[in-house]
Amino acid sequence: MIFEQNKSLLPYNTFGLDVRASYFAEYTSEDALLEILDEYKRSYAHLPLLHVGRGSNLLFLKDFSGLVLHSRILGIDELESDDPSEVLLRVGAGVVWDDLVSTCISHSWYGLENLSFVPGEVGASAVQNIGAYGSEVKDFIQSVECVSLLTGEKRVFQVEECQYAYRSSIFKHELQGQFAVTHVTYRLSHRFTPNLEYEALRTTLNSHGISVDTLTAQQLRKVVIGIRQSKLPDPKVLGNAGSFFMNPIISKEQFEQIREKYPTIPSYPINDTRVKVPAGWLIEQVGWKGRSLGPAAVYDRQALVIVNLGDASGADILSLYNSIRLAVRMEFGIDLQSEVNFILK
Numbered sequence: 121m122i123f124e125q126n127k128s129l130l131p132y133n134t135f136g137l138d139v140r141a142s143y144f145a146e147y148t149s150e151d152a153l154l155e156i157l158d159e160y161k162r163s164y165a166h167l168p169l170l171h172v173g174r175g176s177n178l179l180f181l182k183d184f185s186g187l188v189l190h191s192r193i194l195g196i197d198e199l200e201s202d203d204p205s206e207v208l209l210r211v212g213a214g215v216v217w218d219d220l221v222s223t224c225i226s227h228s229w230y231g232l233e234n235l236s237f238v239p240g241e242v243g244a245s246a247v248q249n250i251g252a253y254g255s256e257v258k259d260f261i262q263s264v265e266c267v268s269l270l271t272g273e274k275r276v277f278q279v280e281e282c283q284y285a286y287r288s289s290i291f292k293h294e295l296q297g298q299f300a301v302t303h304v305t306y307r308l309s310h311r312f313t314p315n316l317e318y319e320a321l322r323t324t325l326n327s328h329g330i331s332v333d334t335l336t337a338q339q340l341r342k343v344v345i346g347i348r349q350s351k352l353p354d355p356k357v358l359g360n361a362g363s364f365f366m367n368p369i370i371s372k373e374q375f376e377q378i379r380e381k382y383p384t385i386p387s388y389p390i391n392d393t394r395v396k397v398p399a400g401w402l403i404e405q406v407g408w409k410g411r412s413l414g415p416a417a418v419y420d421r422q423a424l425v426i427v428n429l430g431d432a433s434g435a436d437i438l439s440l441y442n443s444i445r446l447a448v449r450m451e452f453g454i455d456l457q458s459e460v461n462f463i464l465k
């Protein structure tokens with residue numbers, strides 16, 4: 121038996137839910153993963169399988185009656201690149217995402233600054249297509265190395281094959297639950313070209329008296345972290361999974377209808393016919409910002425975030441999510457979708 125039994129998943133979910141996995145296995149190499157998969161196929165194949173990172177985007181609705189896998193494949197290795205202006209890094213899936221960002225900046229490898237302090241691990245970055253402050257990780261990924269959880273075969277996905285979109289990838293949809301990500305190769309730059317597309321970054325830099333002309337990557341990282349800490353609750357203090365809701369994309373006609381009643385509705389054009397609307401704004405309009413339902417609440421500084429006030433269960437959080445969705449649907453005719461992965465088994 122190479123699996124731990126009845127394992128607490130408290131360290132593997134940032135909602136702070138005290139759920140358990142019937143079986144749990146952690147591995148430090150592809151070979152170790154293959155051994156685990158052999159054992160699973162031999163004796164446990166009737167049970168569901170779930171690969172986790174740090175659980176910063178998971179909502180467990182109950183104990184997981186199956187095998188939970190976690191990668192401890194570490195290492196940040198520089199690969200040879202044909203282009204002297206860029207750096208190729210092959211990174212183990214178990215590396216903590218923000219450790220990678222910080223290492224890159226200290227080596228003058230640039231590109232990931234705006235994604236500073238996003239919780240979680242490298243493996244999940246490629247599953248989730250993490251994004252923040254005008255950057256998305258897909259723009260820095262070259263390839264994703266995986267092992268099939270069904271056959272044990274290794275497969276490398278080039279970035280074009282990953283079907284990346286807003287917080288989405290082939291690993292979240294068509295191939296959901298079928299592959300363990302073992303390594304991700306990122307393509308970064310030796311030249312620092314700050315991405316200041318996001319207005320809050322420009323205003324904060326201004327208010328700190330930092331000029332764009334002399335801005336360093338380390339300063340940008342510090343500003344990003346400062347904004348994040350002022351807006352988002354620390355999961356160690358208040359359990360949460362970051363933004364619970366995705367920003368909905370609606371038709372221009374629907375947007376114009378809503379604007380007749382709500383002239384100040386914010387929007388970001390996607391193309392000639394579609395518009396993105398901030399879910400946080402919609403939630404605030406229907407009065408849920410800062411409100412609680414039992415032991416779960418909508419964070420008072422950011423309506424996109426649902427927090428565990430202490431002893432909420434997955435079901436409590438789900439009830440709040442459903443109440444918010446209903447209110448937004450009744451008022452705006454928009455179906456909010458969750459950004460968080462629900463674990464039902």
Ligand SMILES: Cc1cc2nc3c(=O)[nH]c(=O)nc-3n(C[C@H](O)[C@H](O)[C@H](O)COP(=O)(O)OP(=O)(O)OC[C@H]3O[C@@H](n4cnc5c(N)ncnc54)[C@H](O)[C@@H]3O)c2cc1C
Nearest residue numbers: 173174175176177239240241243244250251300301361362
């Ligand atoms: C306070 C807070 C702030 C956040 N801010 C942001 C933000 O700004 N931008 C953003 O995009 N997200 C944000 N998130 C969400 C979260 O950080 C990301 O989704 C992150 O990528 C999840 O990483 P994880 O390692 O915790 O993965 P988990 O939550 O454990 O898993 C996420 C998904 O990836 C899969 N997975 C994980 N590891 C592997 C692997 N090695 N192989 C195969 N599948 C795997 C899981 O099965 C699951 O489907 C935030 C979360 C919190 C708590």
